[in-house]
Amino acid sequence: MQWPLWRGQLLDLFGCTLSGLYVTPPVENFVDLRSDTVTQPSAAMRHAMAVADVGDDRYGEDPSVNRLEEAAAELTGKAAAAYLPTGRLCNQIAMHLLTRPGHLVVCEESAHVGGIEAATAAALPRIAFRRVKADRGLMSGSQVAMALEPDPYDVEVVDLVTVENTHQLGGGSVLPRPELTAIAKVCFEHRVRLYLDGARIFNACVATGAAVAEYAAQVDALMFCLSKGLGAPVGSLLVGGEDLIAEARRLKVIFGAGWRQAGIMAAAGSIALTEGPKRLHEDHIHARRLAEGIAEFLPDAVDPATVQTNIVFADVSNTGHDAQLWQCELMANGLLVTRVRGRVRMLTHADVGSREIDAALSAWRQVAAELAPIRRF
């Protein structure tokens, strides 16, 4: 099919928008690899939600929220945790508490905090970023040391270093624990605090075999999402010291997230926290198989050896067609993906089994076959 005609057909057929991320329902008929946030709650989660003990979390009286926060603190070996609606709010509250306005946060060049969240960081903590470019998003101790060298003009001040593990735009890459130790040492020497954006820290733990507490021990505070690979419908946890979390609870209300009987969701979150990590290795196997399958007919697009966790990026620029066309063609073949910085992004998750991977690969094969004749010119 030729592109202009085809795009019109697609809009007619599915009524979909091509903004990149969103499609108009029904999405049930698609294999959905746009994100690991798209999962449906498990039957156990739905049951737990139905029978959850609840109270007003604004007054600290929701037993299901309190249980979840205690479990998160215990699992990470930190003093306390705050259950918040999004990972972004965890990051922003942490940065608000660990920096002063107009000061700098060191992060990797494509980090979530300094990229997707940059506008929020301007609106809430009002900080600026010093971005360090690193291979696959993984900064080394020496790179951080360089970023922390004092400003010779004595104007710029770095208050905080953030690391992202796994690194989303790095392709779900895993920061090895010794490297985090090196970064923590540099931060300590410079009297700068260290924060971990661990949206997918459990994926990193599965890949390395480390316990989440081992990563947490290296940082002042961290965040992780229940709503991603762990499979909960809503929520993230900010974890740290007693004083920091007490302040975070205050900001939670100030920033408008003082939700009430949130135990309905926390009950599902507790199941995600205990059961979720047990099955993440399956997502990693599926991601690897997806990457290997695509590499069979598009060897330039994917290097399966770099797929460590549940994220696969395909660089389709050598096919002669841009990522948007690939995205649309894949959608027409029943596969939903996202486009990030000109690449096609796919994430495996709890609702993706080997059947879905087969279907995804056949969509890729179909589109590759359709586009191949054009590619030769």
Ligand SMILES: *Cc1c(COP(=O)(O)O)cnc(C)c1O
């Ligand atoms: C998803 C994500 C976040 C933010 O989580 P939300 O719950 O979507 O706000 C932060 N950091 C990273 C690395 C993420 O992937």
